[in-house]
Amino acid sequence: MRKYTPKKDVQAKSYYTDRFWVAPQVAKSPVESDATFSEDLAAIKEKFEVLDAYIQVDQMVVYINAKDNFDVIKLAKEDLAYTQMSELSAIDWLADKGQFEIFYQMLSMTKRKRIRIKCFIDEQEPILSVEKLFRSADWSEREMYDMYGVIVNGHPFMKRILMPDDWSGHPLRKTYPLIGDEAAAWYEVDKIFGKEARDVIGPEIRDTARIDRYDTERFSRLGHEVPHGAAIPEGEPKTPLAYQEDGGVFLIKKFHEDDSVIITDRDR
Amino acid sequence: MAQHQVNYTQDGGLPVALTTIDKVVNWGRSNSIWALTYGLACCGIEMMASGASRYDFDRYGTIFRASPRQSELMIVAGTLTKKHAEFIKRLYDQMPEPRWVISMGSCANTGGMFNTYATVQGVDRVIPVDLYLPGCAPRPETLQYGVMLLQKKIRASKAGKAQKPKRLM
């Protein structure tokens, strides 16, 4: 029987987990333990619904509704002095919840604080662009679309950024395998030589430990080169490595291996 | 006007060296390999280092050119991604013959540590390669040795003939 592998998440999995193992948690502290953060949270809570908020590793995490994302970030930027958006991306929870988690990592230089604003959206649900507030979101949102297929509304130039325009699939989704799908495997061959060249060029060699004993021309067989296709069931003949060609170079004396001296006496 | 009479049989011999066309042409070719700057990633930095002060590539007559039309050696230094593959083929096609390719570093040889969806698993899927340099990143010394091996290969080839089509994979 073939081993069952879940199709919704094809990433590497731990092959053994103890039955009684319980994952520990990174400590979360309440927002009230920090004066600056509790003020910020109060300001956000005044106008918007906050689903959850806590402090983890010195940074405040605020969960909001996805529809409020633009307004909350506007508030954070203009009233709460979070003047830089360091990072913005998505996390793929499609296998578990059918949702993406979007996080906005923000920095206030005057308060020296960082907060992370998070929200959940469904797979096909668009999210409003924050490019009007932070130009840095321009490229981040394009990357998010490229890598996850999250649709961003109100973005001036919604195109793929890292992958080519004619790429299929969104690489960072958990359903996308690390070494790519069929289209990815033949992408460059199809584009340059056409589909009919697939047979000539052959599939990609993804086995990192593979050594083709009969192909000494291409890789890592210095000193054992044989013509391509030659039969070597009895072992390859050794080709002595010479640093100079026969006949020699003008003014340069050829070094013969027979002239070499092996020094055995260490004190010589 | 003074007439100079030189007795070639006595005064140091004829000012003539006898050789074959192959040797002369290959001597010139192998000692002035102009390389296309094809730094793609980390190896490109080591390629620059081999051109810079300490390792000084000019000693070999290897000068980096920024145009494929002036160069005969392409040192593919770094990871070739699927998005870029098309361009390496374009630039390779623009190089005049005879031309050679050194694939520098594990990524260019086989995809290296980047066994992912976005990386071409070896530049030899796209262009024919003459020499593979192992390492991640190879040291400048490795590249220098590679160029010396290439010189050797050039000297061993026939100068007049058109290059045989090289095998792709």
Added chain:
Amino acid sequence: MQDTNRLRPFFENIAFDRDDNEVILNFGPQHPSAHGQLRLMLHLQQEQIVKAHPDVGYLHRGMEKMAENMIYNEFLPTTDRMDYIASSSNNYGFALAVEKLLDLEVPRRAKVIRMMLLETNRLMSHLFWLATTALDIGAMTVFLYAFREREYLMDLIEDYCGARLTHAAIRIGGVPLDLQDTFIADLKKFLEKLPANIKDYEDLLDTNRIWLMRMENVGVISTDMALSWGCTGPMLRASGVEWDIRKEEPYELYDEVDFDIPVSDKGDNYARYKVYMEEMRQSARILDQLIPMYYETTPELMAHAPKYISGSKLDIMTQNYSLMQHFVLVTQGMRPPVGEVYVATESPKGELGFYINSQGGPYPYKLKLRAPSFWHTGILTDLLPGHYIPDVVSIIGTTNIVFGEVDR
């Protein structure tokens, strides 16, 4: 033509039937002065750029995807290949993020060695920046001089970890090795010479007429623009914001050493050049202070956390339980607690952040690399219009972008 292929020429340049004067210039993706694989589509009115469209992704190698399929220690050498000019700073960013997740305390000697590596890497990166930017602008001499000094630094690093470019010299929980016997002496020798070398570069460039023409009032980034585009590091400091993570959110022992943050309010290429030069001096100053600090520490290199970090070589070789634990940590990987962390460090290019979401497994559920160069490339969209073609090269030069980091 040796192989037939179906590539057709690009026709975007041949736009004769346009009614305006606009010419579209394709710059890259393999351009010698683009510092990597940057492709710029420039819309030109005569020599002036009216619209710039940077196209990145030519070095996208899928590092974030790799991270999701690798145990934490396995991913560490991959971070070397991000900003490959200063590899250790990436190692450090990742190691620090995982340490924050695990809540580990690193021994003091490891901290000192890490800081030495970080500052050496900063010097290497800035020297490389100076060399390439000067070369792009035509100052071949400075290129050769700066590379000469960089080679000394690479020798130092090589003495420490054995690699020139891709160091993997910092581990999660500390550093693998103590300094070589000769390291400090060599470092001292280098630091003695460095100020004179920096002065040499400045003598060559500071008042050089060509340099000034290419640098002054070219590529002016206003403070608002820098903040809005998420610029960090020297790009931000040259635009008048005094923000250095080493100073503001100190990690390691940066709060114990004495150094200044160079700031300029001009925001042009020349300001960035001066900031880089001054930062080199400050790095040398930090290194000077680290040497006595090194001798005051006890020779402990790795944090003690048997759940996550393997024991010392001696323990592994002599004690059964250390060996078993090492075996489990290598084959299965450590399992950090469930949670998420975003840690920013000041890499030579700017704020290098690692966002790690751990679900308690040996593989990160999500790892996001926040690389400064990504936004420093993005800003070209707004920065280049209005400039002339020759300015493009000097602007790309001073933004100091590295494509391993932009595309990841």
